[in-house]
Amino acid sequence: MTTQSTATLEPQPSMFCFQCQEASKGTGCTIKGVCGKPHDVANLQDLLIYTIKGIAYLSKDIQLSNDINRRISLMITDGLFTTITNANFDREFFIDKIREALALRNEVYLFWQTCVGATLSESIPLPDAAVWNGYTAEELDEKARHIGVLRTTDEDIRSLRELLTYGLKGMAAYTYHADHLGYVDHGIDQFMLRALAATLDDTQGVSELLALAMEAGKYGVDAMALLDQANTTTYGHPQVTKVNIGVGQRPGILISGHDLHDMEELLKQTAGTGVDVYTHSEMLPAHYYPAFQKYDHFVGNYGNAWWKQTSEFESFNGPILMTTNCIVPPKASYMDRIYTTGNTGYPGVQHIPDGMDGQPKDFSPLIEQALQCQAPTEIETGEIIGGFAHNAVMNVANQVVDAVQTGAIKRFFVMAGCDGRMKSRSYYTRFAEELPQDTVILTAGCAKYKYNKLNLGDIGGIPRVLDAGQCNDSYSLVVIAMKLKEAFGLDDINDLPISYNIAWYEQKAVIVLLSLLYLGVKNIHLGPTLPAFLSPNVVNVLVENFGIAGITTVEDDMQMFMEA
Numbered sequence: 001m002t003t004q005s006t007a008t009l010e011p012q013p014s015m016f017c018f019q020c021q022e023a024s025k026g027t028g029c030t031i032k033g034v035c036g037k038p039h040d041v042a043n044l045q046d047l048l049i050y051t052i053k054g055i056a057y058l059s060k061d062i063q064l065s066n067d068i069n070r071r072i073s074l075m076i077t078d079g080l081f082t083t084i085t086n087a088n089f090d091r092e093f094f095i096d097k098i099r100e101a102l103a104l105r106n107e108v109y110l111f112w113q114t115c116v117g118a119t120l121s122e123s124i125p126l127p128d129a130a131v132w133n134g135y136t137a138e139e140l141d142e143k144a145r146h147i148g149v150l151r152t153t154d155e156d157i158r159s160l161r162e163l164l165t166y167g168l169k170g171m172a173a174y175t176y177h178a179d180h181l182g183y184v185d186h187g188i189d190q191f192m193l194r195a196l197a198a199t200l201d202d203t204q205g206v207s208e209l210l211a212l213a214m215e216a217g218k219y220g221v222d223a224m225a226l227l228d229q230a231n232t233t234t235y236g237h238p239q240v241t242k243v244n245i246g247v248g249q250r251p252g253i254l255i256s257g258h259d260l261h262d263m264e265e266l267l268k269q270t271a272g273t274g275v276d277v278y279t280h281s282e283m284l285p286a287h288y289y290p291a292f293q294k295y296d297h298f299v300g301n302y303g304n305a306w307w308k309q310t311s312e313f314e315s316f317n318g319p320i321l322m323t324t325n326c327i328v329p330p331k332a333s334y335m336d337r338i339y340t341t342g343n344t345g346y347p348g349v350q351h352i353p354d355g356m357d358g359q360p361k362d363f364s365p366l367i368e369q370a371l372q373c374q375a376p377t378e379i380e381t382g383e384i385i386g387g388f389a390h391n392a393v394m395n396v397a398n399q400v401v402d403a404v405q406t407g408a409i410k411r412f413f414v415m416a417g418c419d420g421r422m423k424s425r426s427y428y429t430r431f432a433e434e435l436p437q438d439t440v441i442l443t444a445g446c447a448k449y450k451y452n453k454l455n456l457g458d459i460g461g462i463p464r465v466l467d468a469g470q471c472n473d474s475y476s477l478v479v480i481a482m483k484l485k486e487a488f489g490l491d492d493i494n495d496l497p498i499s500y501n502i503a504w505y506e507q508k509a510v511i512v513l514l515s516l517l518y519l520g521v522k523n524i525h526l527g528p529t530l531p532a533f534l535s536p537n538v539v540n541v542l543v544e545n546f547g548i549a550g551i552t553t554v555e556d557d558m559q560m561f562m563e564a
Contacts, residue, residue, distance in 0.1 A: 015039035016148050018532040019166050020085040021420060021505045027532050028149075035086050036329040043144035044094035045083040049165065050147045051101040052079040054129035056196035058108045062115040068108070073189040075104055076196065077179065080172035082343035085506040086306070087325035090345035095137055102133060127200040159535035160209035161199040163510070166533065167216045168192055170511030173258075173324075174223035176343070177472060180261045183230035191219045210541065217518025220511040224475035228390075231260060231289070231472075237391040238288035238469060244300035245453075246381040248276050251370045253363075254302055254316050256280040256309070257323030258472055260289070262341060265360045266321065267295045275370045278302040280312070281326070282446050285469035288387035301384070302376060305419035305449040313338065315377040319366040321352070325506070337373070339366055384452055386467035388442075390479035393466065400462065401487050404497065408459050410438040411562070412498045414481075416474055416512070417447040418505030424528040425450065428503055430554045432456065432465075436562070440464050442480065445471035447503040474512045478519065493520055499561045500524040501551070504531070517546050523564070527551035 018028035020035065033042055052075060059072055079101060082088045109130065129147075134140050152158035175188055195212055198204045204212075232238075253275055255266055263279075263286045270277055276299045279286055284301045286292050303312035306326035313320050313334045320338045327346060330338050341352040341361060355361050393400065403409040413435065415428060432441060432451035441451065441464060448467050456464040468476035485493050504513070504526055516524060523546075530539065530550050542548040551557055 013150075015042040016150050017042050018149070019162070019169075019507060021418070021529060021531070022422065023532040026529055037089055038091070040141060040144075041089055041091050041094060043148060044091065044098065044140065046148045047140060047144040048079050048094055048098050048101060049083055050129045051098055051105060051132075052076050053196045053200050054127065054131070055101065055105045055108055056193045057127055057130045057200050058105065058112040060193045060197045062112055064108070064111055068111070069189075071104060072108065072193075073184075074179075075101055076189075076192055077172045077176050078343060080169045080192075081176045081324075084169050084173060084325050084508070086327055087343055088340075088345040089327070089329065090347050092347075093345045095140060098140055099135060102135075105130070106133070129200055155535045156206050156537045157209065159533055159538045160206060160213060162533040163514075163531075163538070164195055164209060164213050164216060165199060166507040166510045167213060167220065167514045168195055168511075169507035170509070171216065171220050171223045173508050174220075174227045174472060174511075177259060177261070178223070178227040178230040180259070181230040181234050183226055185222060185226050188219050188223055188226070191215070206537075210538075213514060214518060216511065217514035217516070220515035221475070221478065221518060223511070224472075224478070224515065227472055228475045232391070235260060235264070235292065236290035238285065238387045238389040238473075239290060239293075240385065240387040240392050241288045241293070242383040242385050243284065243287045244383055245302070246300060247278075247302065247376040247378045248299050249375050250274060250276045250297075251373045252276040252278050252299070252302075252316070252318045252376050253366050253370050254278050254280050254313070254318065254320045254376075255283050255286075255323065256306070256320065256327075257325065257342075257344065258282050258470055259323035259342060260286060262321070262323040262361070263292065266363050266366075267292060267298055269360070269363045270297060270367055271295060273367050273371070275318075275367055278316075278376065280309070280320070281306045281449075282470045282472075283323075284384075285386060285467070285473060288389070288469060303379065305446040307419065307421045312379065315379055317376055318370045318373040321363070321366060337369065380453075382453075385463055386452075386469070388463075388466035388476075389468045389473060390476040390483070393468075393476075393480050394483055396462070397483065397487060399460070400484075403460055403462060404488075408438060409440055409462070410436065410497065412440050412442055412496075413561070414442045414477055414498060414500045414502065415447060415451070416442070416444045416468075416471070416477055417503040417509050418471065419446045419449050419503065420505045420528075422528055425503065427528060427551060427554060428501075429454070431501065431558065434554055434558055435464075437464075440466060442466050442468065442477055442498075444468040444474045444477055445509075450503075471508045471512070474508075474515075478515065481521075482519075494522050499564060501557070501561070502526055503528065517542075521546075523547035523549070525549050525551055525557070 013030040016028050022034040134143050276297045279301045280303050322340045322344045339350050352361050428450040
């Protein structure tokens with residue numbers, strides 16, 4: 001059997017990662033991630049992705065049993081999701097995960113050999129990702145130094161391969177959560193296989209990879225719809241809700257991340273214990289679901305977006321549960337109070353494993369510790385309003401349509417996406433403050449923390465900030481736009497009075513962008529910087545075909561949007 005080998009490639013820098021908006025110097029992290037990710041962990045993450053691409057390549061065209069197909073889908077989803085920015089920093093986790101992936105890939109290879117290899121008279125060239133092997137930590141580290149992003153030397157091919165891979169990481173975040181609630185779409189699983197395999201195929205040129213990236217947008221919409229179905233069927237449709245941002249007198253547990261299934265299990269286990277539960281960052285929208293509103297110890301939201309956790313976790317005083325991204329390297333002052341679960345991990349932090357045989361996770365260590373802690377220190381007071389997912393907005397659709405037709409609402413601004421540490425992100429606060437009083441912001445994701453506590457008022461009872469929920473709830477914004485298009489009798493979604501000024505940070509924002517492009521949305525503005533992984537030629541294609549642009553100043557952008 002002939003294989004493509006990476007043995008002759010020169011090692012790349014100690015690491016290279018440019019998958020998030022905060023890539024060092026706007027080009028890529030080469031020594032340590034801005035996120036805090038050590039170089040060896042970054043390389044092992046690349047090796048895990050490399051290995052699951054090998055699994056995809058071998059399995060894409062052969063018939064396998066339902067059992068092994070299921071294990072492949074879980075491995076690919078878990079592997080993609082656990083390498084998303086700020087999810088897992090634990091070196092030992094990745095060593096174990098790579099070994100697990102290699103074992104599965106070798107099992108798939110035996111099936112491939114039976115179904116394909118043995119039927120041909122000459123050997124089949126396979127990519128190195130499909131055949132390499134290693135086991136010791138030293139072997140994995142050495143291999144990881146040679147297979148990173150820079151192994152693809154053509155800048156445009158590299159750009160499109162990474163655009164596709166990062167889109168798949170974002171897609172995996174949706175399917176991961178849907179799967180935990182028992183919702184699976186085999187069509188999405190098969191596309192992931194085909195797309196991952198294509199990134200190993202040197203016959204796939206710019207046009208083929210660009211077409212795949214656009215097709216990823218189609219499956220991104222499917223994945224978002226699947227998760228929306230899973231969440232709303234399980235927990236009810238989000239309702240317009242006022243959420244307390246103050247604190248009570250009892251000890252508390254703070255839950256962050258995105259996983260509603262973990263939220264449900266934690267609320268059940270803390271009921272009647274004397275411990276309150278608070279949400280943080282992207283878990284805020286859990287308050288909007290009817291299934292969680294019945295718990296009287298579910299008392300409010302504490303703090304702001306993910307990047308402020310190092311100060312807010314200190315003052316919370318009690319245990320913190322990280323269910324998914326976004327975790328940042330914890331400070332020593334609360335290291336003994338932070339826990340991870342699922343695909344999230346950090347060295348030295350206690351991890352809550354999955355329950356055996358489908359049983360709930362055991363959150364008793366957090367409850368026991370909480371009972372020994374002081375109540376949270378108050379950092380703010382008041383309420384914020386949210387829950388404007390597609391069902392809630394459609395319930396007042398006539399009111400919204402009337403407001404547009406009478407001129408009370410001149411324009412909607414989709415300001416969804418991510419928050420982050422860069423000072424330049426203050427642009428989004430100032431942009432919200434400067435918007436005319438006859439405009440409404442549609443948002444989802446932690447980008448809302450740049451303006452959701454501003455007193456922006458309402459228009460005839462319609463709040464000027466309509467929060468649909470997590471970044472995982474971005475589908476609601478798609479549904480709202482499509483329903484408005486229908487209500488106004490328009491043929492083109494771009495004829496709606498909607499402008500897109502989106503902040504991005506990580507890979508879930510990438511799949512949202514690809515999904516919007518698939519739906520035909522044009523003239524999306526993306527900031528605070530364009531992705532470092534987009535080559536100049538790929539940017540030009542997106543500009544020419546879709547009108548993608550960056551941001552400039554609040555004043556200039558405001559004038560441009562309002563004159564559109």
